[in-house]
Amino acid sequence: MKNLDGRLQAAADLVTPGGFLLDVGTDHGYLPIWLMEQGKIRGAIASDVNLNPLISAKMNIQAAGLSDKIDTRLADGLSGIDLTEVTDIAIAGMGGMLIGDILEARSPLAGKHLILQPMTQAPYLRRWLCRNGYAISAESPAEAGGKFYAVISARYEGSNWECDDFFAHVGKMPDALRSPQKRQLAGQYLKFLQNKLRVILLGMSQSASGDPAAEQYQEIYLQLDELLEREGSL
DSSP: OOOHEEEEHHHHSSSOOTTTEEEETOTTHHHHHHHTTTTEEEEEEEEEHHHHHHHHHHHHHHHHHTTTEEEEEESSSSTTTOSSSOOOEEEEOOOOOHHHHHHHEOOOETTEEEEEEEEOHHHHHHHHHHTTTTEEEEEHHHHHTTTTEEEEEEOOOOOOOOOHHHHHHHTTTHTTTTTTTTTTHHHHHHHHHHHHHHHHHHHHHTOOOOOOTHHHHHHHHHHHHHHHHHHOOO
């Protein structure tokens, strides 16, 4: 099979070796197929809420000779799926609010490793995880199509807390700066995020009535600016 794009590769790198994957919103089934071909997992369920992508995934799985290792399910999120054998749940390529809704329908997901890649609304998803007892252990940066994304690794620990604004927006990505393999891409992600905040603040400054959230975004921007300045060349 062809190589995964940056988003799916970052997700694949977080999957538990020897685990059993549930890939929610599998689309073409690329993630479980690649993991099986690499010998990283023992089996998988590829699910999607839409029939056409699931048919495509099933055809790709059959072409790879993996029909006995990867099951396909037509399902809305986690609904109706037996999670007994599942060690890892990957949900990639969706908005953060939708990912939170999918998790909430079966929460708490005790004993499961969550690998989450929000396309948008990452701050919402981080807040949801913290408020519902999930600990974010790590985040990996990813790039695809000239845009940068965070891939979140989380587990249910049962301790609910309210994260601050900076953590909601930046998460554990600063920790990735300590990794020689991830440092450059993590820096690019943080600079990408900083630029997004700059655009938001510019829009707020041009609003005739002003925006009450401007001070919050300004504080996040300044903290991020200080972080990047401390890190020097990235």
